[in-house]
Amino acid sequence: MKTLSSLRFAMLAAIALSPFGFAQAAIAAPGSVVVPTVPSTGSLSNFPTTSRPSTPSLVVPVYSPSQPARNPVVTTPGQLPPVPTVPPLASPPGVNNPSSSQPFSSGLIYRVVVTNASDMAQQQIKTLVPQAFRTSLNGQSVIQAGVFREQTKAIELQQLLNRNNLQATILPGQASQLPTPSPQVNSPSSQPSTSPLPSVPRTSTVVVIDPGHGGRDPGAVGIGGIRESDVVLDISRQVVSLLKQQGVEAVLTRSRDEEIDLAPRVQFAERANADVFVSIHANSFDASRTDVNGIETYYYSGGSGQSLARLVQNSLVQELGARDRGVKAANFYVIRYTSMPAILVETGFVTGSEDAARLASASGRSRIARAIARGILEYIR
Structure with a gap:
């Protein structure tokens, strides 16, 4: 029995000391x-x-479940996956890479325009944006829906118009940071021409002068805040005065700062039995392109205004020494639907350093008016 107990003890000890x-x-x-x-x-x-x-x-x-699990420790940072970054919002059409969330108080502005400038489009836009108005941009008729300091506001309006099938574009540009124009115009002659205006026989010729825009529609706004509607009204008044001095019956579609739609301007000329219709405007381009300057005159290709356009264009270029952008055919409402010879004159760019200086000065506007009057008188004599 002792032997059996000893054997059991030895077996248990062997198991306890085994490699397992x-x-x-x-x-x-x-x-x-x-x-x-x-x-x-x-x-x-x-x-x-x-x-x-x-x-x-x-x-x-x-x-145990009551013990919080330890976070794993990574000793090699290079093995970490890259931190995901949110890509920037894509710039909307016409916007040149500014931040979408940054307010621009330093003079950067965003114009929201619709290139379809038809009467139907204008009525549709005005139901969404009552202050929208038709204007001219680089020789093209557009509808300006708004001007904003913040890009996000411009994008909101653009999206609203696009949702209503009105293809809107955002045009950014500098406003307050534009260089101040020099009062001297870079032209061969800085003084008004002293040669007398052409004389015409006393006739019943009626000339209608149409100052563009007005009232809530300032037209293009350029360097130093000059407004198209203001400068063309002053020029138009002087043209009428000069024509009357030469014995021509001349009248204005508007004589003060008031908004008049396009159709009433045409109706005014028809009721006046006008022989000549001249609509006077100022041009504009990207506010950052102050190098874009020049005079251009438009006529309707199906009308009889081409010879009138050439005479007025030549008179302006010679009088002002300005850049000649030529005589061009266009479908602007006021020259398309008038029955008499009709033209639309772009007297310079309010956004151009050369033209803006001329348009902003009283003497410059007087020279423009005299040149337009000369071209008209040469046509009707």
Whole structure:
């Protein structure tokens, strides 16, 4: 019996000291498991081993649900995935890369225009934006829906118009940061011509002079804040005065700062039985392009105003020494629907450094008026 007990004791001791380390389960801390180690020999040489071969097993703590799990620690930052970045909003048509969320108090402005300047489009736009008006931009008739200091406001209006099938464009440009124009015009002659105006026989010829825009419609706004509607009204008044001095009956479609639609201007000329119709405007371009200057005169290709347009254009270029942008055919409402010879004169760019200086000065406007009057008198004599 003693032999059997001794044999059992020896077997238990052998098991306790075996490589499987079952005895460690008896001494492991409560709440832990025992991970047996495996010798790195034979086909299992790639199996992970402990750093202490003499230790038969590793005790790994088991975290209870009440213990917060530790965040993994990354020791090599280069292995982290790149932080995702939000791409910038794409610039809307016509906008040249400004930030969409930055307010621009330094003079950057955004004009929202619709290139479809038909009466139907204008009526539709005015139902959305009552202050919208028709104007001329680089010789093209457009409808200006708004001017904003913040790009986001311009985008909102553009999206509103686009949702109503009105293709709106945003035209950015500098306003307050434009260079101040020099009062001297870079032209061969800075003084009005002293040659007398052509004389014409006393006839019943009627000339209607049409100052563009007016009232809530200022037209183009240029360097130093000069407004097209203001400068063309002054020029038109002087043209009428000069024509009357030469015995020509001349009348204005508007004699003060008031808004008149296009159709009433045409109707006025028809009721007056006009022999000649001259609509006077000022041009504009991107506010940052102060190098764009010059005079251009338009006639309707299906009408009889081409010879009148050439005479007035030549008179302006010779009198002012301005850049000659030529005589061009166009479909502007007031020259298309008038039955008499009719032209539309762009007297210069309110956004151009040369032209704006001339338009902003009283002497410059007087020279423009005299040149227009001369061209008209040469046509009717």
